[in-house]
Amino acid sequence: MKRGTVIALFFVLVIVAIISLEVQFSSYDYIGFSPNYASDHIPAGEGVVHAQLANALGAYKGPYVIIYVTGQQWHWDFYPHNMVYTNITYVPVGEPVLFVIHSVDVFHEFFIQAATSNFTIPLNDGAEAVPGYYSYMVFVFPQPGLYHVACAEYCGTAATGLGHSWLVGTIVATTNASYVMQQTGGVMPQGTWDPYVNETG
């Protein structure tokens, strides 16, 4: 083979590799958080917040804002009310929010992430998303902004990409109650939580 041909083939290889990487990483644009997506869905002025506080509410039984979370390969669906959002949901600030979590396929873990910069107030808190089973956790979001969600239970690799790593999302916490209601299609679902009654969610 001529030297020129070898060099040409090498560059073809490099270009194919770059394109395939680009395809893989650009999937984040619709599967998870992206600035463009966020600008259409998130009120101005609400920047990224790293969750800082896990709330142990003890005997408190509600009322809660209830958000149903379904994990699957590979996205989170949120059922805040009568509307379904994929990889994004809206919650009020300063009120207990109850996440009712399950999976429709394999094990996942719904995980709200803290940043290392907040390591002095650690919160890396999640709950298993298990098929046929509901787990739950309660948060009071301490300030408005964007909270990052990930999957913390390895749940497989896609045939054409990363799989597990795509299972990320954003929680928008806002003090604008009417905005939350607008986004969720009405009055936020509220009530006490009884896992033996509400399982049909």
Ligand SMILES: [Cu+2]
């Ligand atoms: Cu996973």
